[in-house]
Amino acid sequence: MLIKNCFSLGIIFTIMIMAVNLSASTIAMKVDSLLNQMTLKEKIGQLNQYSSTWQLTGPKPTQKGNEERYEDLTNGMVGSMLNVVTVDEIKRAQELVVENSRLGIPLLFGLDVIHGYKTMFPIPLAQAASWDMQAIEKSARIAAKEASASGITWTFSPMVDLTRDPRWGRIIECAGEDPYLGARFGKAMVRGYQGKDLSTDNTIAACTKHFAAYGAPEAGREYNRVSISNYDLYNIYLPPYKATIDEGVSTVMNAFNTLNGVPATGNQFLVNEILRGKWNFSGFILSDWATISELITHGVAKDMKQATKIAITGGTDVDMESSAYIDYLEELILEGEVDEELLDQAVRRILTVKFELGLFDDPYKYCSKEREKEQAYTEKNHKAALEMAKKSIVLLKNENDILPLSKEIERIAVVGPLAADKDAPLGNWRCQAKSNSAVSLLSAIKNSVSSKTKINYAKGCNLVKMDGDYQDYKPVQVNETDTTGIQQAVKAAQNSDVIIAAVGETALLSGEGRSRQNIDLPGVQKTLLQELKKTGKPLVVVLFNGRPLTINWTEQNASAIVEGWLAGSQSGNALASVLFGDYNPSGKLPVTFPRNVGQIPIYYNQLNTGRPKLDENTVFVSRYIDGPNTPLYPFGYGLSYTDFKYDNLKISDNRISEDQTLQVKVDVKNTGQRKGEEIVQLYIRDLIASYARPIKELKGFKKISLEPGQKETVKFYLDRDKLSFYNNQYEKICEPGQFEVMVGGNSVDLLKTSFKMVE
Secondary structure: OHHHHHHHHHHHHHOOOOOOOOOHHHHHHHHHHHHOOOOHHHHHHHOEEEEOOOOOOOOOOOOOOHHHHHHHHHOOOOOEEEOOOOHHHHHHHHHHHHOOOOOOOOOEEEEOOOOEOOOEOOOHHHHHOOOOHHHHHHHHHHHHHHHHHOOOOEEOOOEOOOOOOOOOHHHHHOOOOOHHHHHHHHHHHHHHHHOOOOOOOOOOEOEEEEEOOOOOOHHHOOOOOEOOOHHHHHHHHHHHHHHHHHOOOOEEEEOOOEEOOEEOOOOHHHHHHHHHHHOOOOOEEEOOOOOOOHHHHHOOOOOHHHHHHHHHHOOOOEEEOOOHHHHHHHHHHHOOOOOHHHHHHHHHHHHHHHHHOOOOOOOOOOOOHHHHHHHOOOHHHHHHHHHHHHHHOEEEEEHHHOOOOOOOOOEEEEEOOOOOOOOHHHOOOOOOOOOOOOOOHHHHHHHHOOOOOEEEEEOOOOOEEOOOOOOOOOOOEEOOOOOOOHHHHHHHHHOOOEEEEEEEOOOOOOOOOOOOOOOOOOOOHHHHHHHHHOOOOOEEEEEEOOOOOOOHHHHHHOOEEEEOOOOOOOHHHHHHHHHOOOOOOOOOOOOOEOOOHHHOOOOOOOOOOOOOOOOOOOOOOOOOOOOOOOOOEOOOOOEOOOOEEEEEEEEOOOEEEOOOOEEEEEEEEEOOOOOEEEEEEEEEEEOOOOOOOOOOEEEEEEEEEEOOOOEEEEEEEEOHHHHOEEOOOOOEEOOOEEEEEEEEOOOOOEEEEEEEEEO
């Protein structure tokens, strides 16, 4: 092994100098030098990605399949691995390649670091509710530091799939429904993961996913077909992806879905025409799990050989867990069915990222037992997670200012299936978080109130029929019948001055494969709330959820509603800080809450239709006959413990040309009694255009902090880029005409003015 090690390291030394801070031209030279020394099989190996299915630090596996994978590693037939964790395991896998294969090309190690590594931050949807890009970037930066300290070099994040359907389980991973907010979110995440220099040992390569339009599955059902117009694709769904490309994201992952009949994996229009063509993306593209083999299931390939050809010619560089390239690509190239130059281009892109990460300088640079022990799950990281969680909380209702509660209150009933839960707040895609490690709401309340306060706790009901820890791949059964604990909760409420009810979803009711037909409070939780309401005691509902829920009864009957999401390791402490007034909530919804599923898809930036006006005297208008069009809570909505008054909306001119920039100013005053933060939102409407335009489009937002009585003039700027849109030929056009400008604290309550763009 020593001889092989010296040989492989010697070859590497001849093709490289220090990999730190190498210029793009220097990296390109070294990539070409290495590529020229590679055999056809070795090049194909760089495109092959395996998941860890055995303990690498143990003996050589003997079970069928794993033995072959072990041999592939030692022969240089694997370019990257996923789901390998801990420094020991990652270092062992790297050693198998570097010290045994002919060229010793190091592996990339990828993992779904979605909202934290060991320290869990709020789910991405909740982070988007903060509208705080600095905080979001910081959360990704900490996740990168923790992951890289354990040997991870690559995360399969950010997910910037925009969605208008809360039935879709993976809404938990995205930034909601708006392209502008989604774009800002994606850019912040990329900056956090990748930093300013990928070659440092505490940054990791990011991966934008899932390209494209994965968030628009028919009926909200996971992996389902997507059928949308080019107009919506270009103007609504693509902007967040493009924003991450502009930010310099290293890699992109294909989506599971078909788009207008063509699977995203191997989709030449998406990849070759848009991603690599119009956007000039130079990083590499990987399939999602086995999506190359799924081309057969989709019905566009008759066998794996044809699926391999479709994928490689369609621009997919890395095969995650299909074994398609390693089994069939050599044969296709030798037969002349695939040009070897396509393979060379893919290998160049993969090797470039490895050079940028500094792996050729030191394949083990990310494998430090000291860093792994010292930098993960630290007090400092938990403090940041707490701040992010507090910023993510949205106050939906606060009747008669019942919140915040006094810490000196005599008696509190803390009830609900999620009140003492230390696992659900960690959310889905929890990476390496330890099960049941979150701060529960119950424990945080106990630590917040006076020692004289009596806390009456009762679970009330079970949410799901499930024993044991979090199981990612097992479906759960919701408790639909057992109400035996409700009377105990009612008794606790009767002996208290106020009720705090923690209800919603567990971590296993939202996420990948967790689409729901009914997005009401699952199980018997509504019955629990109804019985608690009968006690006549003030009812404060705290929601734990990974998606918008239809909570009409709760909205009408609860005294207060706090949207707590699945807020991570410090969930309970964050919620308690809001409930008892240590933190004034500032979050705003990044997604619309429907009244019922019949309104879905529902979103704020809709088109007007030809008959939009509601008229009680006719049925021939765009409305429902059995309920309102309006949502339960609109996009951008969120209350505070203080009040903000918007006034004096002004624009710099009422006529501009397309090469001019319009200044928008508005005065915002804190008219309440508490210091508070407000997210000031700017919307526009293009009134007359060659294509029908949305009634509102978010084009800017700013988060400000005001003391009681303080006023601030907030400024925005509208330029050609923000006033333009894409036509069906993917040409960005800016047309003369009248525009409305709207500013306010949500997408409904807005001040309005207008201007004209002239030729």
